[in-house]
Amino acid sequence: MHDLFAITALGGSSPQTDRVGNVTCTESPGVALASVAARSGQEPKARTALGALIGADAPSVGRFAGNPVMAFWTGPDQWMVAAPFDTHEELAHLANTQLGDTASVCEQTDAWVRFDLDGDDVLAVMELLCVLDCRKMQAGEAARTAIHHLGCFVICRSSGAFSLYGPRSSAGSLHHAIVAAMKSAL
Amino acid sequence: MIINHPLLGSRDSSEFVYLGDASLIDRPDWQAEHAAEAFYDYAYLRDNPAGEHRELWFHEGGDRSWLVVTRNTVTHEISKVELARDVARAQGRSK
Amino acid sequence: MTQINRLSGGQIDRATTLNFRFDNRSYTAHPGDTLASALLANGVRLMGRSFKYHRPRGVLTAGSEEPNAIVELRTGNRQEPNTRATTTEMFDGLEAHSQNRWPSLKFDALAINDQFSKFLSAGFYYKTFMWPAAFWEKLYEPMIRRAAGLGSLSMQEDPDEYDKGFRHCDLLIIGAGPSGLMAALTAGRAGADVILADEDFTLGGRLNSETFSLGDETAANWAGQMVAELSALPNVRLMPRTTVIGAFDHGIYGAVERTGDHLATLPAGKPRQILWRIYSKRALLCAGATERPIAFENNDRPGVMLASALRTYANRFASSAAQRAAIFTNNDDGHRTAADLHAKGVKIVAVVDIRPDAPINYEYEVLAGAQIVDTKGRLGLTFAEVKLSDGSTRTLDCGALGVSGGWNPNVHLTCHQRGRPAWNSDLAAFVPGADLPPGLSVAGAASGLMSTHAALQSGTEEAAQVLELKGSLPDLPDAEDAPVSQTPFWYVQGCARAWLDQQNDVTVKDVKLSHQEGFRSVEHLKRYTTLGMATDQGKTSNMGGLALMAELAGKSIPDTGTTIFRPPYTPVPIGTFAGRMKGQAFHPTRLTPSHYWAKERGAVFVEVGNWLRAQWFPLPGETHWRESVDREVRQTRASVGVCDCTTLGKIDVQGTDAADFLNRIYCNGFAKLAVGKTRYGLMLREDGITMDDGTAGRLAEDHFVVTTTTANAVKVYQHMEFVRQCLFPDMDVQLISTTEAWAQYAVAGPNSRKLLRKIVDPEFDISNEGFPFMACGNITVCGGLRARLFRISFSGELAFEIAVPSRYGDALMRRLMSEGEEFDVVPYGTEALGVMRIEKGHAAGNELNGTTTALNLGMGRMVSKKKDSIGSTLSEREGLNEDDALKMVGIKPVNTGDQITAGGHLMGASGPVDAAHDQGYVTSAAFSPSLDSHIGLGFLKSGDTRLGEKMRLVSPLTDLTVEVEIVSAHFVDPEGERLRA
Structure with missing residues (x-):
């Protein structure tokens, strides 16, 4: 076991939580990520193998599926696989083993920062942040969009719960945008 | 503007990056007899129509697909949106 | 002062009294008042001075079309010029000042302009201030700017916040008068997702201004009941204080919501205004109509x-x-x-x-x-x-x-996409034309239906039609249905100083003069007289000007045509367009994983694209940046230094065709690169000019990691996706950016291996034999953490780049520092990095500047002719391959101590200094601590054959001439022995 200490994307030793009104924004470093892109001509096999990894059908356009290892659609025959960091830090290795030569797998864990937004009035915050019609998003939907010029994934866990994945290096800017929107809307 | 992505449906044009004329898909054969002239045309010569225009857009803030968008440059009406990869294949491009 | 002109009744709350100030005098008002209504109630009619003649002006309208009652609102850094008193909602403590007067509103010195009106008629700018030309900037313009114009800026930063937001709906209804309310009720009851926006703070439109009844209720009460019912519908969103400012492509509307303008102080974090982008499936314009004046003398x-x-x-x-x-x-x-x-x-x-x-x-x-x-x-x-x-x-x-000169339908938004309104001779007014923005319909007075009954009916019918509703529609209340007959009457015969456009001071006489002088197209008239060009965009004046012009030309009004209406419908503060994108938040900031560590060390940061990078790390006692940078370079070359290079773009390339793919995007070959090896790659644009450079390491037969320069990472990724999807769609290759995933550090200097030996787990051999120059591979560090190691060197020293998952970057950097103490390790920033790469003669952004080719960079032979790659064909063009082509060289001063300046040009040792004798230019310059001299890199015609030649480096603009010697670009270790050690 190595002895290097991890910091969160916001630079802290523990994740940051902000609460305004009934909405909470939680920095969530406890997730391991790996990208999966089907090899040319191997798409059906890759989908099957991915399904085995997440214990559900490989998600179609704009969807996510699976638990505790889940995957969301990111592009044509491309997905992001996510799992709890504590148990799956080497998720890319696991995915690579399972998918074999049906897909290209790349570690993405620390490419992203995740913020979980929860609370009754979360939609009022979301409409200041992104162009997606979050009011119409249902649990199980995932989309990529631009938030304050940052390419982000928006995951709808339930109607009052969203997860945002943004580029890790801009975590501070994304966090600032989210908290400013919370203070504005709530 | 709204671009009707073939996979994702209506998406705001602010999620996209514009490149230009879709003729950029028709990259010449480097070994053809008049390759130098063909590449010159390919790199520099474009039509600039007032009307229907096929153009390349990249879904940077989305699924990273390149799209061929048929747009009327006068009215901004978008009549067709295709995955550039499908267009390229249909035009015989391969490896 | 008492409210001497306060009448009975009205929709004001008399139980509450509000205090406000206008031109430093105190007055009282009630909730529900506007600034204009309160001033009138207090007996104040004089509210401003006109733009050009400084004529006394009062309020003309009761809405956003107001040309005259334009005031400065608030004080200090919140002062806002050019706000309309007619739409300014009253609050306790409101403070306003009149504009464009000195010393006071009642006595305005520049009212003298009115006496000189003969000289200030239409086109006076063009006629009067033509000569002498030099007087324009120094005299005329400042003079005019002082005399004319409207409000003044505070010249301080606006402390308030503005937001942007996005809303979606099935039906956007613009305007909440009788037609808008009926449409919202019809659509809302049918379950449609509706947004109803109105610029007023009380919904109801004209219904709030009328005494007639709707059914058994007064008009205002009926509107209030409708608003109450609509508020209770979860699928209807009411947006009062919201002006829809523009109809944009594909059903997108811009709307400004004034969330804080009516509050004395904004709660912390709350925006003053929100710029909404509303995505509508359909939209219904219920904007009503504006009454038009008649022009007569004074x-x-x-x-x-x-x-x-x-x-x-x-x-x-x-x-x-x-x-x-x-x-x-x-x-x-x-x-x-x-x-x-x-x-x-x-x-x-x-x-x-x-x-x-x-x-x-x-x-x-x-x-x-x-x-x-x-x-x-x-x-x-x-x-x-x-x-x-x-x-x-x-x-x-x-x-x-x-x-009252009749009513003009508010057609503005119907024209935002090149649509032209149509003339309706019954109304003697323009009504919406046939070519509306797609998805937009019009109801009520905006469509020319002037009675209340017709407005209600068209509201419900249009809503039903656009939503394709079947079944019964809501009942309409009984309402007035008076027929409208308008006999056009624009101005009183014989008048001259009769105002058409009160805000820009355009009179009947001015329009006649403009016609007489040949400005006969409506667009020319507008620009020559400035009719309709003020902040009110001619809402009350355009028709009068047009009618007069038609008469003068002997044409009909529709034949004369109209000018184009453009967004925004009413003025919008620039701050609203900026939203949150200001100051530090103007663009996202990217921080490297060891940013906080660098900050602790006192690093000075520099912006590179959106990244903040440590530029140098000053030590106590160092007074000049050069001291820090020179020390960092010396210590690195003497022992070992560490530099954060996380910001370099990293793209993961996998697939059975990955090597072939790299062969296409790089001009040099990659197919034969062995697994576990890294190679420098040069990327060309299709026109043969260099685009970017970097390295590609082969981690497996079908797996590469490509690096790009920091600045070009995004562009290069786009380009690679273009090549993959559009040019070679059947290649089996997959791309993803991993820039953010890895914290990467350059460890450079003769002791770099010794330092890394303490970090890299013992089972990995990093000796020169086991891990030679340009090797790469997956390793573990610090007892099992997955990491990547590359033996590449930008500094010219024995060097490695080591990468760990970003969350551990901070800890790795601290570990390198503590383990490196025995070697006197030094962290170095981008300046030292730059100095060392110039010393080594490595090209960077200054050399890959969008005009240079591989040949210019001395890498002409790298462009493989055995394969197809982007840019290879056009790089062979004659013009890019002339005998005396520019070649990259090193430049040294002849006299020690002289400075080399980037941007300077190279001229012969003697002869004229002019463009015709220009031989090349300097792209990069630095002081080299290793050579104890200033040095530079640059491009010189046939430079590779001119080493040793003495030349002049000149910069005529800064009056610089330095004698220089042309040398090899490789100032340090030209044989590359150090990096292979």
Whole structure:
């Protein structure tokens, strides 16, 4: 076991939580990520193998599926696989083993920062942040969009719960945008 | 503007990056007899129509697909949106 | 001062009194007032001075079309110029100032302009200030700027926040008057997702200004009940205080919501305004109509107003401009105003109706077939002069004069996408044309349906039609359905100084002059006279100007044409367009994983694209950046230094065709690169010019990691996706950016291996034999953490780049520092990095500057002719391969101590210094601590054959001439022995 200490994307030793009104924004470093892109001509096999990894059908356009290892659609025959960091830090290795030569797998864990937004009035915050019609998003939907010029994934866990994945290096800017929107809307 | 992505449906044009004329898909054969002239045309010569225009857009803030968008440059009406990869294949491009 | 012109009734809350100040005097008002209604109630008619002639001006309208009552709102850094008193919602503590006057509103020194109006007529700028040219900047422009114009800026930063947001709906209804409310009810009850936006703070539109009934309710009560029902519908969102400013492509509308303008102080974090982008499947314009004035001599005195505005002030705001009022009208609506004012106790001196068959009234005098021909009153209307039907004149003693010239439908948004309105001769007005923005429909007065009944009916019918509703529609209340007959009457014959555009001071005379001088197209008229070009965009003036112009040209109004309406519908503060994107938040900031560590070390940061990178790390006692940078370079070359290179773009390339793919995007070959090896790659644009460079390491047969320069990472990724998807769609290759995933550090210097040996787990051999120059591979560090190691060198020293998952970057950097203490390790920043790469002769962004080729960079032979790669064909063009092509060289001063300046040009040792004798230029320069001399890199014609030549480095702009010697670009270790050690 190595002895290097991890910091969160916001630079802290523990994740940051902000609460305004009934909405909470939680920095969530406890997730391991790996990208999966089907090899040319191997798409059906890759989908099957991915399904085995997440214990559900490989998600179609704009969807996510699976638990505790889940995957969301990111592009044509491309997905992001996510799992709890504590148990799956080497998720890319696991995915690579399972998918074999049906897909290209790349570690993405620390490419992203995740913020979980929860609370009754979360939609009022979301409409200041992104162009997606979050009011119409249902649990199980995932989309990529631009938030304050940052390419982000928006995951709808339930109607009052969203997860945002943004580029890790801009975590501070994304966090600032989210908290400013919370203070504005709530 | 709204671009009707073939996979994702209506998406705001602010999620996209514009490149230009879709003729950029028709990259010449480097070994053809008049390759130098063909590449010159390919790199520099474009039509600039007032009307229907096929153009390349990249879904940077989305699924990273390149799209061929048929747009009327006068009215901004978008009549067709295709995955550039499908267009390229249909035009015989391969490896 | 008491509210001497306060009437009974109205929609104001008399139980609460608000205090406000105008031009430093205190007044009182009530909730529900606007600044304009409160000033009128307090007996203040004079509210501003005109733009050009500094004429005294009062309020003309009761809405956003106001040209005259333009004030500076608030004080200090919140001061906002050019706000309309007519839409400014009253709050306790409101402070406003009049504009464009000095020293005071009542005595304005520049009112002298009015006496010189002969010289200030249309086009006076073009005629008067032509000569001498030098006077323009120094004299005329400052003079004009001081004299003209409207409000002033605070010159301080606006402390308030503005937001942007996005809303989606099935149906956007613009305007909450009778048609908008009915449409919202129809769509809302049917379950559609509806947004109803209105610029006013009270929804209801004209219904709040009228005394007639809808069914059994007063108009205002009916509107209130509708709003209550709509608020209860979860699928209807009401947006009061929200102006829809533009109709953009594909059903997107811009809307400005004034969330904080009506508050004395904003709660922390709350925005003053929000710019919404509303995505609508369909939209319905219910914007109503605007009354138009009639031009007559001196029609701009405070107290002369639109008749409908006078009615609004009386009915809704319980205020009047004066206790004695006259009406000047060409239609029945003027009589409605007279009746309402009369009922409120305002004395109607007379109704002057141009029509010989004007309706008769027994409670006040109606002068049929008469016209107002002039007015009097220095700072406000006192008398109006009437020419009676028999030709005699009579003077009316009145402080208010309501003018009604008919109504213009508010078609603006229908024209935002090149649409042209159509002429309706029954209304003598323009109505929406056939080519509306796709998805937009129009209802109510905006579509030319002027009665209340017709507005209600069209609201419900249009909503039902656009939503394709089946079944029964909501019942309509009984409402007035008076027929509209408008006899166009634009101006009183014989008038000259009769104002068409009050905000830009354009008179009937100006339009005639413009016609006489040949400016006959409507667009020319507009620009020559500035008619309609003020902040009100001519909402009350365009039609009058157009009608006059048509008459002068002997054409019909529709044949004369209209100017184009453009967004925004009403002025929008720049801050609203900026939103949160200001100051530090102007663009996202990217921080490397060891940013906080660097900050602790006191690093000075520099912006590189969106990244913040440590530029150097000053130590206590160092007073100049050069001291720090020189030390970092010396210590690295002497022992070991560490530099954060996380910001370099990293793209993961996998697939069975990955090597082939790299062969296409790089001009040099990659197919034969062994697994576990890294190679420098040069990327060309299709035109043969260099695009970017970097390295590609082969981690497996089908797996590469490509690096790009920091600045080009995004562009290169796009380009690679373009090549993959559009040019070679059947290649089996997959791409993803991993820039953010890895924290990467360059460890450079003769002791770099010794330092890394303490970090890299023992089972990995990093000796020169086991891990030679350009090797790469997956390793583990610090007891098992997955990491990547590359033996590459930008500094020219024995060097490695080591990468760990980003979350551990901070810890790795700290570990390298503590383990490196015994080697006197030094962290170095981008300056030292730059110095060392110049010393080594490595090209960077300054050399890959969008004009240079591989040949220029001395890498011409790298462009493989055995394979197809982007840019290879056009790189062979004759023009890019001339005998005396620029080649990259090193430059050293002849006299030690002389400085090399980037941007300077290279000229022969003797001979003229001019463009014709230009031989090349310097791209990069630095002081080299290793050579103890300034050095530079640059491009010189046939440079590779001219080493040792003495030249002059010149910069005529900065008067610089330095004697230099052309040398090899490789100042340090030209044989590359160190990096292979």
